[in-house]
Amino acid sequence: MFRAIMSRIKQGHRTMPYPAAPLQMPERFRGYPVVSTPTGTAECHDASAECPYGAFTATGGGCLDMGKCLFCAECPAGNIQFTTDYQLAVTGREQLLVRPGSEHHHARPLSPDLLRMFGRSLKFREVSAGGCNACEADTNVLSTIGWDLGRFGIQFVASPRHADGLWITGPASKNMAQALLTTYEAIPAPKIVVACGACAINGGPYIDSPQVCNGADNLIPVDLYIPGCPPHPATILDGLLRILDRLR
The missing domain is CATH 3.30.70 (Alpha-Beta Plaits)
Known part of the structure; x- marks a missing residue:
């Protein structure tokens, strides 16, 4: 027992200091x-x-x-x-359009009523609506010790009945459309919806295929759009912290 405690002391704190300290992205990273x-x-x-x-x-x-x-x-x-x-996540689909000299939009905080409910504890039920598992993998990274999503009170749960919101990845294929709608309906109101990745936002590389719905917001309302293929864990976390009013 004593050796285990000493080992933990020597290892130190493994969770990154973000958001207290800024993240430094590699030069090859493709962001805004x-x-x-x-x-x-x-x-x-x-x-x-x-x-x-x-x-x-x-x-x-x-x-x-x-x-x-x-x-x-x-x-x-x-x-x-x-x-x-x-910092790519936004709360409006039109805010993802970038033109010469356009404003860099960020995700806006939830309404005061929702912040009172979800500000300290936010649970998501994830649905992979035909995804390739890339967005799912980068979302899962946030649960590792380095990121520790749970320290912000954000978790993923196994049942929509235990969730506060729906987390969508994949292009919303026709085969998964009904499952997506059923899961959304099973989450108690009020609830929020996150479209994670290019597929969930607009179909990604499968856009205009007859087998996809070209994005989740063609089926249900979306509150947070996180672009990328796949989005970096930092992009995902930035969007979540902004809707919870944890970043300024």
Whole structure:
């Protein structure tokens, strides 16, 4: 017993200091995009035609939809640059549209009534609606000792009856649509819904396939959008802490 205690003392505190201290992302990380005014309309038009998911359009001098973007960084146009800013989550679908000089939106806190209910204890039931397991894996990372999601009072539960909200990954395939709706209905009101990843937001690489619903908000209302393919654990945690009014 004594040796076990000494071992724990030598190991020290393993959980990262975030959000008390900022996170440093690697240089290769592809975060918030910056869209600059294109130098030529032909180049911008080519970028719109080349993106197979329709993430970039030439409208209004160029517009990148983070909800559709897979952050592959292979945009043909040279007017799109990805920063290392991991703060991507928003509470409105239209806030995922990035244009030259547009405001960088962040997720807004829940209403005061919901904050009183969920501010210290928030439970999610996760549904993988046809996902590839990438978003699920990065969500699970938050439960490891380094991130320790439970220290914020946020947990994932096995039953929708025990949940405060629905966590959705995957493109909401037709085969999972009914399961998604049934789970949503089983969660007691009031409840919140999180769409995690490009698939859950807009279908991802499966967009416009007859077998998917092109995003969860075509079936149920969504309160938090977390873009990425998959979103980084820091992006996920940032969005959750912001809706709980833990970040300023």
